[in-house]
Amino acid sequence: MSENQKKQRFINLDEVKDRTSLKKTTIYTLMNKNEFPQSISISANRSAWLESEIDDWIESKINTNKGNH
Numbered sequence: 001m002s003e004n005q006k007k008q009r010f011i012n013l014d015e016v017k018d019r020t021s022l023k024k025t026t027i028y029t030l031m032n033k034n035e036f037p038q039s040i041s042i043s044a045n046r047s048a049w050l051e052s053e054i055d056d057w058i059e060s061k062i063n064t065n066k067g068n069h
Helices: 013-020 024-032 051-067
Strands: 040-043 046-050
Touching: 013 024, 013 046, 013 051, 046 051
Parallel strands: none
Antiparallel strands: 040 046
16 A cells, blocks of 8 residues: 555544653644644544654654754
8 A cells, every 4th residue: 555545544642642752742832833733623522633644743853853963
């Protein structure tokens, strides 16, 4: 399955924190500065992130760091 054909998957805040090693406050601060993927409201009391957007953000951080070394 190609990258464009991947099924989209929602991930919750705990998984975002685990995958990025960021704390909740840092995630929301970066979101407010448009430096982190925005969450999506999936119900009245629930938000989530698209896994692909978090993966892309992680990849961009890796690439940025590689360019600085």
